[in-house]
Amino acid sequence: MTISVVLPSSPYVTGTIVVPVKRAEQVPVRIELRATPSAVAVGGAVSVTGTVYDGDDLPVPGVAVELAAASGSVDAAAAITDANGGFSAIFNAPSAAGEATITAAVTADPSVKETITVSVHENVQVPVRIELQATPSSVTAGGEASVSGVVYDGDDLPVPGVEVEFAASSGSLKTARTVTDENGRFGTAFTAPSAAGEATITAALTAYPDVTSAIKVSVAKAEQVPARIEMQATPSSVWIGDEATVTGTVTDRDRQPVSGVAVELAASSGSMQTAKAITDGNGRFSVRFTAPSIAGEATITASLTAHPSVTGLVKVAVNERSDGGNPDGGTPVTPPAKPDEPNENPDKPDVPPTGRDFADIAGHWAQASIVEAEKKGIITGYPDGSFRPDRTVTRAEFAVMLVKALKLQKEASNLSFKDADRIGQWARTAVAQAVSMGLIQGDGSDNFRPDAPLTRSEMAVMLARALKLAPEAVSAGFADDRDIPAWAVGAAAELKKLGIMQGKGGNGFFPKDVTTRAETVAVLLRMLAAMEKE
Structure with missing residues (x-):
């Protein structure tokens, strides 16, 4: 430090001195010591960590610490605190049960020490x-x-x-x-x-x-540059005021998914649940679209915030409700087709003759399962003889398939969902029976959302209820566990153990992915097989 003196009356008369200033030396005064776990089986290992502090409660780096155990052993008898004043060692418990005392002391000042006790028990788990x-x-x-x-x-x-x-x-x-x-x-x-x-x-x-x-x-690759957005809407045709799930994947030039990218969304009519989304670890994003009150076609666009030239779009057909007429006095618009919905004329069945393959499943990975499910009466097809295995399944459709698979005979309860009027007559009895059995529930707003596509998480929970499982696991063992909702983790774990729902690519559960008719058939047959083993 430099100190200067100047005479106000004679500024040219000055004097300067230099005073050396040394950095204050930190003096260790206490040690905080921890053992994890605090109880261990004989011969087990415990992680011992600690921090050395000075009188101002600041960590002291570069301090030599000695460690000792009254019984058992410490892998390192001495340690040096790191930049954060911390040190660590491994304590190996003795071969006899009891309590082991571990002590850490500052080498330069042994009076600065701390002691902890670890309980050693004989209940050895292998x-x-x-x-x-x-x-x-x-x-x-x-x-x-x-x-x-x-x-x-x-x-x-x-x-x-x-x-x-x-x-x-x-x-x-x-x-x-x-x-x-x-x-x-x-x-x-x-x-x-x-x-x-x-x-x-x-x-x-x-x-x-x-x-x-x-x-x-x-x-x-370290530097992924987003190059495209692939989008889809499920379903692609909805009633006015209804919802559709809009999903998309952002990929780079090598068609590798790009995670952590901000996406901005907009709709030409209707509304989006949110105007922004962030891609997950698989480059995916998902938002809800609510159709407008006027029939027509809505265009939903997505663009990347950091790369506005990278865009994608999907179109959703918006139809008038068949029971509401056309406000302009014209002919009502034909509603979207629904898989497994019976014809208005009961004399004309929707299914092809029993035992015959559907027209569009030859060579499909689920062909055998689809044929078996049709014979068991779990599924039906379309009037044109097709099954459409890769089409997504709605919540109402799954309820029908699940009830058919279980052959439920329980008397149906009254439907109290706020949107019960949106459940088609072809599905009302099955939904009511499933509700009576506690297999399905509404969302947080007490809506059933019959036309919403069924996610893998939702399917897992419904199947677990059908199997009367009591899921308690907090981890399902999938690579994307953190993406599985807390309410579905236990079900996903149990179904994985039973081999009913396995991981997809890279052991991922993909909880938000929608399910196809083929996937649903395969899972329901595995469920029935598991029930037969009980």
Whole structure:
């Protein structure tokens, strides 16, 4: 520090001195010590972490700390605090049950110390499997993914205090090993390599090297430039005032999905649930469109906020309600076609003769399932003899298929949904029976939304209820677990265990994806097979 003196009457008369100022030395005064978990089986491992603070409660870096255990052992007897004043070690519990005391003391001042106690019990759980997942399952080069997992024993109970070692075929991991917490959980961070490709992450138990699990993380090019938006509306034809789900995928020039992109949406008529959306880990976005009160055609456009020249559009036909007439006095517009809706004339069945294949399923992956479901009376087709396997299924249609599959005979209850008048006569009895059995419910606004496309999450919940399962899992074990709504996670987990609903590409559940008629048939047959095994 420099100090100068000047005489006001004689400014040219001055004097200067320099005073050296040293940085105040931090003096450690206390240690905060933690053990995770605080209880462990004999021979188990515990993660010991701590922080050294000075008198102003500021962390002190570069301090030597000595660690000791009254019983058991510590993998490192000495440690140096990092830039945040932190240090860590692994404590290995002794072979006898009891309490183990762990002490950490500052080497330069042993009076600055802290002690914690770890409970050691004899109830030894033997780990048999690891459930591992990465979120997201696809990242760009140099990006990060969260790797987490749970260790279970033979009774499917989580195992705490187990040391887990990590390895990656490419890229890097934040930690090479860790210890499971009280709930058997563990985690680390994975940094993707600089080159695109696929990285395999492996977790293995130190004490049980044969217990391993591996997952793959897809690594895309670092700089993805969005090039196109592909859009669709489900259904593509609606009544005035009804809703349609508008979905889209943003991809780059290599047709790879681009995640985290802001999308702006607008409709030429009607309204959008939101004017903006962000693409998920698979480059997808989804919004609700409400049709206008006037029949015609609505054009929905999407453009990227950062790349306004990248656009997409989809058209939705808006029809007058058949029971409401045309306000202009003209002939009412023909309503959109509905799969599995009976003809007005009961003498003309909608189905082809029993046992015959539909006209459009030859070579389809679900051909055998479709034929079997038709024989069981679960599904019907169209008057032209087609089945249209790749057409999406609405909530009302699924209710009909589910009730037919279960052969429900229970007396139907009264429908109290606010939009009950929108449920077609062809589906009212089935919906009412499903409600009576507790298989389906309305949304938060007490609407059933019969014409809304059925999502995979909704289907999972309805199937779980039909199977009388009691879902309790908080993780379904899919790569996109974080995208599964909390109300559907347990159902998705149970159906995965039973082999009824498996992951799609890259072990993704794709909870918001709509279901097709072919997918629905396959799932319902698996449900019936599971019920026969009980």
